[in-house]
Amino acid sequence: MDKSLAHNPTTGTFTVSLPGAMSCVGTAPNNWNNGDLPDWRAPVPFPAILDEMVEAGYAGTEFGAEFPSDPAELQAALAPRGLRLSGAYQWLHLRNDDRLESERADLERLLATLAAVGCVDLIVADALTPERVALAGHVPPDGSAGLKEDEWRRLARNVTSVARQAAGWGIRTHYHNHVGTFVETPSELDRLLSWLEPATIDLCFDTGHYAYGGGDPTAFVAAHHDRIGYLHLKDVCPTALAEAREQGWSFLEALRHCIFCEFGDGFVDIPLVVDTLRTAGYAGWIVVEQDTSARPPSESAAASRRYLRELCGI
Secondary structure, eight states: OOOEEEEETTTTEEEEEOSSGGGOEEEOGGGTSOTTOTTSSOOOOTTHHHHHHHHHTOSEEEEOTTSOSSHHHHHHHHGGGTOEEEEEEEEEOTTOHHHHHHHHHHHHHHHHHHHHTTOOEEEEEEOOOHHHHHTTTOOOTTSTTSOOHHHHHHHHHHHHHHHHHHHTTTOEEEEEOOTTSSSOSHHHHHHHHHHSOTTTOEEEEEHHHHHHTTOOHHHHHHHHGGGEEEEEEOEEOHHHHHHHHHHTOOHHHHHHTTOEEOTTSSSSOHHHHHHHHHHTTOOSOEEEOOOOOSSOHHHHHHHHHHHIIIIIOO
16 A cells, blocks of 8 residues: 655654555454463464565554564564554553553653554553453442542543653553443443544444443444544354353453454444445554464454455555
């Protein structure tokens, strides 16, 4: 794909313009090496993981823990394979001022790496907590397990400060809704959106996590496509979800039962999500992120990529 790369000599950062956005389909390293379940399967080393992504048909990848942080080394692995770095996912302790400040230096180093290779997207989420991991998919609807007003205020303030830090590198920040955190349910995501300034930060909307958390992702995309700047596209297995709720599985237990499935095997209307975004003029990455599968990761990734070509035209 043609792209325009502009360099800012003052900050040393790059801005990338990607035409034909609906063809910007990437994937994520945790489809191969899931950090939440390190014992799930033998890890695929770098850069072999890149070869499997290319073979499966992807144009981009998110940054992974196994990737080199040196920009020259990273670009030397990506460029010959025709891959771009779509973004980087970062857990942060956004409700804890002291913990967040201790994470700033590492975040700054990551931002420097992203900017140096022309990547303009940072994805953030508040860190998982044991109590919410245990409640994944069955959070009490009365708000008793949720945040208090001052905690919402702190979360919004801190994620805004992170977005401003990233903006100094020419990088846009996207907040990721995630089960096992305090921004899981539809009402919680709505609450967060009410605190955030759209000009400062938007969403990395995850269709699978939203459905797992009790929402209708197609309805959300239709209503809030203007707040979505980056997409994690997932399907959800209805059998696994029903059992997760009946048995009270934690998020990690649900991952072991492959609650996220290949496209077309679940109940999320993937073509409708894509078509709604296409109609709205969506200009961000579409990243296929499944987390776990009973199939080998390269086979699973290829199946979902093939589905997007054949049923969604991307």
